[in-house]
Amino acid sequence: MTTTPLPLLVLGKGRDLHTERGVECPGDLPPASDPALVERARAAKEALGDRVFILGHHYQRDEIIEFADTTGDSFKLAREAAARPEAEYIVFCGVHFMAESADILTGPDQTVILPDLAAGCSMADMAAISQVEDAWQDLQDAGVADATLPVTYMNSSAAIKAFTGRLGGTICTSSNAKTALTWAFEQRGDGQILGTGKVLFLPDQHLGRNTYVRELGGSLEECVVFDPHKPMGGLSVEELRAARMILWRGHCSVHGRFSVDAVETARREIPDVNVIVHPECQYEVVELADYVGSTEKIIKTIAAAPDGSSWVVGTELNLVQRLAKQFPGKRIAFLEKNVCYCSTMNRIDLPHLVWALESLVEGRVVNPIRVDPEVAGYARAALDRMLALPGETHKD
Numbered sequence: 001m002t003t004t005p006l007p008l009l010v011l012g013k014g015r016d017l018h019t020e021r022g023v024e025c026p027g028d029l030p031p032a033s034d035p036a037l038v039e040r041a042r043a044a045k046e047a048l049g050d051r052v053f054i055l056g057h058h059y060q061r062d063e064i065i066e067f068a069d070t071t072g073d074s075f076k077l078a079r080e081a082a083a084r085p086e087a088e089y090i091v092f093c094g095v096h097f098m099a100e101s102a103d104i105l106t107g108p109d110q111t112v113i114l115p116d117l118a119a120g121c122s123m124a125d126m127a128a129i130s131q132v133e134d135a136w137q138d139l140q141d142a143g144v145a146d147a148t149l150p151v152t153y154m155n156s157s158a159a160i161k162a163f164t165g166r167l168g169g170t171i172c173t174s175s176n177a178k179t180a181l182t183w184a185f186e187q188r189g190d191g192q193i194l195g196t197g198k199v200l201f202l203p204d205q206h207l208g209r210n211t212y213v214r215e216l217g218g219s220l221e222e223c224v225v226f227d228p229h230k231p232m233g234g235l236s237v238e239e240l241r242a243a244r245m246i247l248w249r250g251h252c253s254v255h256g257r258f259s260v261d262a263v264e265t266a267r268r269e270i271p272d273v274n275v276i277v278h279p280e281c282q283y284e285v286v287e288l289a290d291y292v293g294s295t296e297k298i299i300k301t302i303a304a305a306p307d308g309s310s311w312v313v314g315t316e317l318n319l320v321q322r323l324a325k326q327f328p329g330k331r332i333a334f335l336e337k338n339v340c341y342c343s344t345m346n347r348i349d350l351p352h353l354v355w356a357l358e359s360l361v362e363g364r365v366v367n368p369i370r371v372d373p374e375v376a377g378y379a380r381a382a383l384d385r386m387l388a389l390p391g392e393t394h395k396d
């Protein structure tokens with residue numbers, strides 16, 4: 001019997017280099033079961049000394065956090081990297097867009113390394129630069145581009161940040177989205193926050209909607225969702241003209257899955273529970289929560305809560321587990337039983353970290369992240385605009 005070949009690209013075979021990023025590691029990756037891994041990571045880090053600085057995002061595994069010189073959210077880590085000009089190598093234990101931002105913000109003599117190139121981000125991947133350029137053309141054709149300013153979440157590729165910078169827009173984080181949107185509306189239309197200006201918000205529709213409606217006092221009716229897979233985003237010219245917030249159809253595949261049902265179950269089953277969620281969660285979930293905030297804000301809120309208090313937390317599971325361990329006097333639970341770890345954050349494990357560090361000790365740089373200089377220039381302009389926002393000091 002003959003078999004019919006599947007009409008699929010075979011990964012790792014040099015046929016689709018863009019999507020094959022990180023499928024294979026060129027080198028001897030130590031097996032995950034190697035009992036000496038912790039010792040090897042420690043020895044390599046010690047041998048490198050101040051030449052290496054390891055950044056660990058809050059959503060990383062404990063085995064990685066143990067070796068991080070500092071931990072934080074994506075923006076805090078990029079700034080930490082920029083503040084270490086003496087470190088020749090920045091090993092970024094996070095995902096691809098974060099390493100790109102670190103490369104943009106660090107000096108030309110520094111190299112940013114992502115231990116596993118397959119550590120991408122599903123949200124960032126939901127906005128390809130060609131789709132965004134096409135969308136902007138649609139806005140021009142609809143006659144609304146002049147009234148619109150792009151505001152882009154940190155969780156996006158360097159190319160999308162550069163698009164934003166080129167058009168005079170700004171980057172935002174989950175901590176400063178309200179400030180960024182306020183500024184953006186003041187730059188367009190009649191300069192009023194709820195006036196005639198528009199924002200194209202990329203790529204997380206939930207953060208955009210939650211901020212506009214809950215923090216700026218806009219209405220849900222003024223938000224439209226631009227679907228890059230449909231002509232004109234699936235919207236009519238009239239809808240685009242009437243909208244104030246044009247939300248890209250992107251979401252986080254972890255935070256987007258927390259449900260209203262899970263919040264209601266927690267309230268039913270845990271007396272006096274506090275529900276705290278990240279603003280990447282759906283609007284309906286955020287509306288039901290007691291507290292909403294970035295990962296840094298979630299950590300600070302729970303740290304400051306009294307012993308004996310009960311919390312259900314809607315953010316990445318590695319962080320929630322770490323909080324539960326760190327604060328045994330508080331009852332801390334994960335909001336949704338059907339939500340898993342962020343699979344791409346979890347790509348960074350001890351074998352990959354050891355491989356990256358030991359390679360440096362041997363004088364080999366593996367998985368460097370280098371953003372094209374022109375892209376980096378425009379992306380930096382958008383990042384700098386964020387840093388210049390009124391009163392902006394990256395509040396957590």
Ligand code: SF4
Nearest residue numbers: 121122252253254342
């Ligand atoms: S948690 Fe969500 S936004 Fe963060 S890296 Fe994972 S998929 Fe991307």
